[in-house]
Amino acid sequence: MCIRDSFNIKFNMKKALSITLLLIATTIFNSVCLAQEKKVEWPERTAFHGVMSTTFHPSEEGNLVPIKTRSGEMVEKAEAWMKSTPPSEFNNKTVKKKLKQLYNESKALDKLVKNKGTDAEIKAALAKLHDRFHEIVEICHHKEGEKKHDH
Helix, strand or coil, rough: CCHHHHHHHHHHHHCCCCCCCHHHHHHHHHHHHHHHHHCCCCCCHHHHHHHHHHHHHHHCCCCCCHHHHHHHHHHHHHHHHCCCCCCCCCHHHHHHHHHHHHHHHHHHHHHHHHHHCCCCHHHHHHHHHHHHHHHHHHCCCCCCCCCCCCC
16 A cells, blocks of 8 residues: 555545534534524414504505504404413513503504594504514514514
8 A cells, every 4th residue: 555545545534534523513503503493382472463464564565454454453462462371481571561562552553543543643653563563572582592583
């Protein structure tokens, strides 16, 4: 066996060992990431988000019909979310306080709609409510170790 062959064998063994270690590290990393991506189920959050997304996004384009027809439903979903039992990770004073604010702002928006507020007032109140929703979501995502919420 010549020196070149010996070098090739050692080099290939080092290469194989490096690849094996890389695969092991990747597997461990992926397992940790998957564990962190586990989403906590909170049906009331999902239900509120359903109404929020189908009313807020049209308002960005000037269409206030969805919020004008669903503002009462928004209050119902906010109240249900506020009264629900949060998953243990989110069962704290901060989340409960934000949910109460969300509920109160939902009621104010509904009152504005029923009292025939201007489109500008309704749009501003909905945007404020949307921001409050995102405050709550960000608190929850931070606790879950998830990425930022998008919709």
